Amino acid sequence: MKKVFLFFVALSISAASFAQTKWSTDPMHSFVNFEVKHSGISFVDGSFKKFEGTIEASKEDLTDAKINFTVDVNSISTSVEMRDNHLKTDDFFNAEKFPTMTFVGSSFKKLKGNNYELSGKLTIRDVTKEVKFAVVYGGTAKDQQSNTKAGFAATTTINRLDYNIKYDPTGMGVGKDVKITLNLQFAQAK
DSSP, rough: OOHHHHHHHHHHHHHHHHEEEEEEGGGGGGGEEEEEEEETTTTEEESSSSEEEEEEESSTTOTOOEEEEEEEEEGGEEOHHHHHHHSTTTTTTTTTTTEEEEEEEEEEEEEEEEEEEEEEEEEEEEEEEEEEEEEEEEEEEEOTTEEEEEEEEEEEEEEEEGGGOSSSOOOOOOOOOEEEEEEEEEOOOO
């Protein structure tokens, strides 16, 4: 009887280790950046300073991950206040009417090694489109307080005109393609 009891205890502990795990972005170690061509000769870089994301997964390789991400459009920063204010207007994001951008993941497919493909729906303004991110999973580590952290780098390129951002539709002044780069660290919930 004692052996059966110990077997069930071990089974319970094993099942708990692979139970649904939730992760949340660590904003002090995460960055949401973008880059767009300017005047056809150079690039303007920017970032969003306020965002939050979650991952929920039960598989160790995260292939069953449910990923959600929200960005506060009013937190945009290109290091030029006049440009930042213009980007918040209806010419671009219309931050007053559409204060957030969202991403809802639909699949997180392991390709090779630490390379994944993240698919999902990106909503900017009033438009939702399917996008794919190339993701490099950096692995997990414990921080100084014994919290488990996971790191990811993700990139994609979107056409801003697909999202009703119609300013300069020729793309001569502001390029049509916007490269998005996310360097994210997530903290595992306790």
